[in-house]
Amino acid sequence: MPQTIHLSLNVNGAMHECDVEPRVTLLDALRDHLHLTGTKKGCDQGQCGACTCHVDGKRVLSCLMLAAQAEGSEIATIEGLAAENGDLHPVQAAFLEHDAFQCGYCTPGQIMSAVACIREGHAGSDDEIREYMSGNLCRCGAYNSIVAAVREAAEAAR
Amino acid sequence: MKNFSYSRARSVDHAREAARKPGVALIAGGTSLLDLAKSAVEAPDDVIDITRLAGFDAISVDDAGATIGALAKMATVADHPDIKAQFPAIAQSLALSASAQLRNMASLGGNLMQRTRCSYFRDPANFSACNKRSPGSGCSAIGGITRNHAILGTSEQCIASYPGDLGVALTAFDAVVDLGSRKVGIDDFFLPYGAAPHLETVLQPGEIISAIFIPASKAAANSLYLKVRDRQSYEFAAASAAVGLEFEADGRTVKDIRVAIGGVASKPWRARAVERALIGKTLDERIVERASRLAVEGAVTQGDNHYKVHLAPRTIARAILTLGGLA
Secondary structure, eight states, rough: OOOEEEEEEEEEETTEEEEEEETOBHIIIIIIOOOOOTTTOSSSSSSSSEEEEEEEEEEEEEEGGGGGGGTSEEOOOOOGGGGSSSOHHHHHHHHHTTOOOOOSSSHHHHHHHHHHHHHHOSSSSHHHHHHTTOOOOTOOHHHHHHHHHHHHHHHHHH | OOOOEEEEEESHHHHHHHTTTTEEEESSSTTTTTHHHHSOOOOOEEEEETTTOTTTTTTEEEETEEETTTTTTTHHHTTTTHHHHOHHHHHHHHHHHSSSHHHOOOHHHHHOOOOOOOOOTTTTTOOOOBBSSSSTSSSSTTTTTTTTSBSSBBBBTTOOOOSSHHHHHHTTOEEEEEEESSEEHHHBBBBBTTTTTOOOBBOOOOOOOEEEEEOOOOHHSSSSEEEEEESSSOOOOSSEEEEEEOOOTTBBEEEEEEEEEEEEBBSOOEEEHHHHHHHHOOOOOOHHHHHHHHGGGGGGOGGGGGGHHHHHHHHHHHHHHHHHHHH
């Protein structure tokens, strides 16, 4: 019998209980156990950024973190970004405005990464945005639009 | 990856005791361990989380130097105003590493312990011969695709390169690794390959890095880290250089110079021959370029990594000339 542990995970402000094998990553716990499939699995080895979410306000790669390590922290995923009434987060709105996606697969990770990038104060110029968003790959090549969206959202936040 | 048990260390002594046993792995940020476990390079039976141990992430800087707890995150140290002011090469080596997400997760201790990116080492399913993974089984890289492999510090058993940046910057400035019961100079912390490439550091079972100390110096305060790579960001070094410079009162004669290189060696590589050639000299392009070539004397190339014989000295030269205001 595979050994499981019981975890209480705080995701988007709500407590979720789950029983998972210790080897389960935060990404797999979110997607397969909590059925929050907004966070995407791209490479599953920390090289693409599609799995980016926030733990205690910091952007992290959920594929390289055990779910067990995130217990006790505040986890924020793309599903929790828009307001309760459905109003989009300014970064989400900027991505729409600038058509900053094609297939959309990298987009939740890009948005979560961008929200944190702006909050960190690392979106002061296009060059800085490119550098500090470099952990999020986009195979469709929507980078120019992504940079424009982050630039606009950062300016609005200042 | 193989399943394991998970528990959290109650104290550093508990972690040290547990770490003595075979099959036990400590986890901090997890960015190395989980990556390696997914490729089955590492397969622990028990994982012990040390991140909730209090007091191991402090950063303090005074006239003697900087003391950084091993659990301090790369992002925190990279952005720390005192580290940026007194040890810019170290802050830059962190800021130029990995990605923002990884820097938020990864600890300094774990960063030093990172393992080679050799694609044969990381692919046990397809390449069983790897002296680093299984001592005595042979080396799949020699005779294979070796563009990223080391030209310095290799042996007939292994040509894998150490990919980290922080270790290189620390090596330039004589950092000391605190293991709790003993302290080890950074250059001694990493072991040369010789006949035993599976032994990468001096860590004995039960030893855990608790802090890193970097002594203050004028050269450390006037330093930079130059990282040359195929992509502009989020990639390991093809060649890198951590350089520090102090001039005499005349502002032109070199009083102290530190040079360490990365991306080209089996461990972070101090280039003392370059330093010796430039102490007491006035810097100009010719003298710097000639001295920089001393760094690759004795280099052994293998297949596709010959370019590093040229790239490494040029990287050193550019770093020195930039620092010296001559680039």
